[in-house]
Amino acid sequence: MYITVTRQHMDQTFSQSSADFVTYLEKENKGKSFDLQEHFFDQYNDRISPEQVIAEIDGNTAKLKKREPKFYSLTLNPSQRELKAINNDPTLLRRYVREAMKDYAASFYRKTPVSVDSIKYYAKIEHGRTFKGFDKKVKENQPYRAEIARLNNEIRKIHRGELQGSIKKRQKQIEKLIEQTLHKIDGVPIKQGMAKPGLQTHVHIIVSRKDVTNRFSLSPGSSYKESEAKLNGETVKRGFKRDQFFENAEKTFDKLFGYDRNFAEHYRNRKTFVRDPTTYFAQLTGLPVSERGLALKILNESGLNVPNLNIPANKVQLAVKTFHKLKRAMQVAQKSTSIEI
Incomplete structure (x- = not known):
């Protein structure tokens, strides 16, 4: 489970409306009948219109300045292994989101x-x-495409x-280049912009910066780490x-669905991977x-191409360099699960 928290971001100032982001999240519904669409949902309602989401988020920004984000985006990205464990069932995924948002609220x-009823959020699968x-x-x-x-x-x-030469010769060269291209799906x-194969279901969540009363700020941004200050x-x-949020959200998934989480899937271990490959x-x-x-x-399926590591633990240093090379790849993989809004 990869979870990202991204603030609303537009250069030096922040848009006064969530409309563009909500519209972006509607992209998979284009051309589908109402019954086949994935609808926004919150803690208690399964079908919420995009118009209501925009109105609720935009109307919950009291006293926020232009240079302050009006909302945050969370993404919950189950792995293909996790999705298989719940049969890629959207009903189960909605159930999980609602429990995970309790973990989110409790992490303030x-x-x-803070309870989940204090949070104004809308989710979309x-x-x-x-x-x-x-x-x-x-x-x-x-290089091949170029x-x-x-x-x-x-x-x-x-x-x-405009040019002299053989078209057939160039067509054969193109066929050879396509054959030599390193990564293909069904020969292409x-x-x-190409669709990724396999189960790719994930959840976008738009969360208001203010609580449901529109009085208190609830920011999950990295600039707002746990601290104490004197006020009056x-x-x-x-x-x-x-x-705490990331770890508890994992535990919630495991408890709900009896999921046996592997070492490589734990947030705390992925964090160790990035910060201290030797220990990992x-x-x-x-x-x-x-x-x-x-x-x-699991690591190889994530695209990290980890070599066979069935060697004695006392020879750890011989392969540590491999993990240092993988560190950057892991960071790129994590970035690919988030979007700027």
């Missing part, structure tokens, strides 16, 4: 605990993802009489315990053979 550091320009497979395919584009341009020029080279002579608790590697090599094998499979 306040004198009086999406079923597909497309390859982005920064995806590893797209970048590795780019050469194919050059040859196609030459073919067009020959047709127009992967490029930006009184100690005030503020901030958001992001690590030592822990991984110390796992029982079956669990380590599954962890390596």
Whole structure:
């Protein structure tokens, strides 16, 4: 489960309306009948119109300045393994979102605990993802695509009489380049905008910066970490315990669906991977053979191409360099699950 928290972001100031973002989240509903569409939902309602979402979010911004975000975006990104565990069932996913939002509310550091009923949020399930320009497979395919584009341009020029040469020769070169391209789906080279294969269901959640009373600010941003400050002579608790939210949201999924989470799927271990590959590697090599094998499979399926690590734990340093190379790949993978709004 990858969870991201992104603030509304538009250069130096913030849009006064959520309309553009809500419209963006409606993209999968285009051309579908009402009954086949995925609707916005909140803690208690399954069908909320985009117009109501915009009105509720835009009307809940009292005393927020132009340079302050009006809302935040959360994305809950179950892995394909997690989606298989719930049969990719949107009803179960909505149930999970509602429980996870209780974890979200409880992660605010306040004198009086925050409940989910204090949060104004609207969620939307999406079923597909497309390859982005920064995806590893797209970048590795780019030299082949550039050469194919050059040859196609030459073919067009020959047709127009602007260039002399053999069209057949260039067509054969293109066929060879397509065959040599590193990453393909059903024989078609992967490029930006192409749909990703397999289960890609995920959830976007738009959360108001203000609570339901439109009086108190509830910011989960990284700038608002758990802290205490003096206000009018009184100690005030503020901030958001992001690590607690991520870990509890994982535990909630496991408890709801009896999911057996592997070492490689734990948020705390992924965090160790990024910050301290040496420790992560030592822990991984110390796992029982079956669990380590599954962890390596999960890592490889994520696109990290981890080599076979069935070596004694006392030889950890021999392969630490591999994990340092993977660190950047992990960071890129994490970025691909979030969007700017």
